[in-house]
Every structure is written in C-alpha cells, then in structure tokens.
Amino acid sequence: MRQHSDARRDDGSRAVLLDSFGGPEVLALKDVSEPRAGDGQIRVRVTAAGLNPMDWIMTADAGTAARFGLSLPCGFGTDYAGVVDEVGAGASGYAVGDRVFGAALSRAVADHVVLDADGNIASGIAHHTPDGVDDRTAATLAIAGSTASAALDVLGLGPGDTLLIGGAGGGVGVFAVQLARIAGARVIGTGSPSSAQYLRGLGAEPVAYGEGLTDRVRDLAAGTVTAALDLHGTDTVHVARELGVPDGRICTIAGQVDGVPAANGANAAPDALANIARLVAAGRLHVPIAATYPVEDIRAAVELQAARHVRGKVVIDL
Known part of the structure; x- marks a missing residue:
C-alpha cells in the first residue's frame, strides 16, 4: 500500500468531532485550532486512523461516554499512524520525522494529535513504526x-x-x-x-x-x-x-x-505492540484491510464498520 506524503499541510488542522452523542450521523469534520506540543509531549501529523467497535460504542450515548471519561465536544477514533512533526521540551525518544503508531483515546481521526511522550491510552501512546509496515496497517494495530x-x-x-x-x-x-x-x-x-x-x-x-x-x-x-x-x-x-x-x-x-x-x-504487556509490529514487518502476521475511506466520508466508514460484517479492518485516510 502507498505511504502518505510527509509534506506539511498548509490548510490548518481538521478533526472529526461530535457535538452530541449518537450514531454516525453526529460525526462532523471540522476546522480546529492547530494543537501544539507542550513540555514532555510530541505532536503527530496523522496519516491514517483505524476504526474499532469501541469507537462508536463509547460515543453512542452520554452514559457510556462518561465511563470512558469523555465529554462534549468530543473527538472520535483511537488508533492512528503518522509522522512526528513537533517535539516539546523534555520529550525524549522521538524526533521530528519519526514514523509512529499508537492510540489516542477518542481523538485519533484528526490531522494532528498531541501525546505525552511517556503516556498511556488516555493521554496518548506512540510506538515507532518499523520499516516494512505501511501507515494504513500500522493504524490498525493498537487496540x-x-x-x-x-x-x-x-x-x-x-x-x-x-x-x-x-x-x-x-x-x-x-x-x-x-x-x-x-x-x-x-x-x-x-x-x-x-x-x-x-x-x-x-x-x-x-x-x-x-x-x-x-x-x-x-x-x-x-x-x-x-x-x-x-x-x-x-x-x-x-x-x-x-x-x-x-x-x-x-x-x-x-x-x-x-x-x-x-x-x-x-492489560497487554508493555512490549506487546512493538512485538506485533515486528511480526507484521517480518511478514509473519498479516492485517487484512477491508476498506479505506477519505476522512470526508467518515460517516459512511463508521456505518460499514458498525454493521459488524466487515472481514478485516476499516481505515480512514487523512
């Protein structure tokens, strides 16, 4: 599969947001202020975001969202892959240009995500993407x-x-x-x-x-x-x-x-995702990509994924 361009976008930043909890119909792609990496943080320019059932389950209603610590306005999607394009003071282990993948709870379908360099799934986690693993595949691995x-x-x-x-x-x-x-x-x-x-x-x-x-x-x-x-x-x-x-x-x-x-x-072991990524790079583990959609078609992508008949993963291109 193709790699996405590393060229910096010059048209601001976008994110899929919800102003109310519900189904795919409440998802909207909106222009947002470009986030910046603070102390101990990195910013990732997202190139692909993988969908999971938990994405639409936890944003379907206010009660479920609250159990995950989500409130309105709310982002969408958790799995992502992309390129580090900003490193905050004190953030170690990453450099601008590094390819990474990971999880950013209910905010991954966006042009940029900001993550703590030593974070968890709530604050965001990033792993280096091995050579031989394309961004779309990397975006399916975390959850x-x-x-x-x-x-x-x-x-x-x-x-x-x-x-x-x-x-x-x-x-x-x-x-x-x-x-x-x-x-x-x-x-x-x-x-x-x-x-x-x-x-x-x-x-x-x-x-x-x-x-x-x-x-x-x-x-x-x-x-x-x-x-x-x-x-x-x-x-x-x-x-x-x-x-x-x-x-x-x-x-x-x-x-x-x-x-x-x-x-x-x-509950996964700390090295679980790195090991899985290495297996993918070595050709020992294959992730079927059932469908890819441009971010503008986020509603159609979620409708397909939520129908539960997809064989493989659904990925959003940004």
Whole structure:
C-alpha cells in the first residue's frame, strides 16, 4: 500500500468531532485550532486512523461516554499512524520525522494529535513504526492487537493446545488467530458459513456458529479443546464449558461470566505492540484491510464498520 506524503499541510488542522452523542450521523469534520506540543509531549501529523467497535460504542450515548471519561465536544477514533512533526521540551525518544503508531483515546481521526511522550491510552501512546509496515496497517494495530495479546496471555497457549475462538473473523480475531498460531496452537474459529475461506486464510479451521455449535466443534476437534476465547459475547464461554474447558483457560473481552477471566488492551504487556509490529514487518502476521475511506466520508466508514460484517479492518485516510 502507498505511504502518505510527509509534506506539511498548509490548510490548518481538521478533526472529526461530535457535538452530541449518537450514531454516525453526529460525526462532523471540522476546522480546529492547530494543537501544539507542550513540555514532555510530541505532536503527530496523522496519516491514517483505524476504526474499532469501541469507537462508536463509547460515543453512542452520554452514559457510556462518561465511563470512558469523555465529554462534549468530543473527538472520535483511537488508533492512528503518522509522522512526528513537533517535539516539546523534555520529550525524549522521538524526533521530528519519526514514523509512529499508537492510540489516542477518542481523538485519533484528526490531522494532528498531541501525546505525552511517556503516556498511556488516555493521554496518548506512540510506538515507532518499523520499516516494512505501511501507515494504513500500522493504524490498525493498537487496540485490536493489544486486546488480542492480553487475552492470549491469560490463556498461556503453546504447542499442543487447541483454541476455540468465538467471533474469529472480527477485528480482534484477525490478531488472535494469527498470534495463537504463531504460539503453536491449533485454532478453531467460529463465523458465518460465508466466512469460512477468510478464516482459513488467517490460519483457523472454520466452524459455523449457532445452534449445535458444541457438537460441530467436538466433531471438528477430534480430541480435546484446551482453551477458548470469546470475542463477541458469552456464547463461546458456554460452549467451551460444555466441552470441558476449565474456566481458567477461557477468556472474554466483550462479556462477563462469573469465574471466567476477562481481558482488554490495557492489560497487554508493555512490549506487546512493538512485538506485533515486528511480526507484521517480518511478514509473519498479516492485517487484512477491508476498506479505506477519505476522512470526508467518515460517516459512511463508521456505518460499514458498525454493521459488524466487515472481514478485516476499516481505515480512514487523512
């Protein structure tokens, strides 16, 4: 895929903002004051922003937004990639011109984001983008990659494991399937019948979700399922229990079940994203880009992503 130009924009700065919480219809691209990097901060000229379900879930209503510390007016999107174009006093580890990727909670779909050089997901985090990883791909890594890594750390997979992944074709599933395979595990992934070829391409053995799933997995596994990861809700948790998987080797990311551990990207190991980026650069992990949209078409992009039928990631070009 093409790299984006490093030329400085001379038309000010833009950001996708919400003046009220709601669906894609409330998203608007607006001119904003160009932010500056303060002490201990860097500014990134964003070239691409990857979409995740959490982007529209946490801005759908005021109550959910408040749980994430968001208030109006509010930005949109969290995953980004771009180029450092300003370094504040006391900010170490970065130089103007460095290619970076990371997360800026609900403000990534913008021409510029300002991040603390040693920050977290709330203040913004940046990792150096390895050579061989284009900006669109880098913009998909932070949330889904760190979530998948954290969940697999809970399960402690290795050769000899057979992992059942519920919702394997989604954004987190792209990473979870491949990382589990790299760890040496066999992967069985649930999805619609039409997604079977796509799941095989990721390295999973496909099985159709729905009534009778337990029997289909048992027949396909021809042995013991040793671990399970539910990326959609709790249905896979109940199937895993029926298959005899102990609660300690089941993990959820979107639902809660008593006795079953849950994981999210904030729990990922400090080097998780750097490791994932290196795997991408080495050609060992592939991120399918389902669609790209110019930032002016942000509403259409979010409508596509929110429909939950996309195989791969949706990326916004800036």
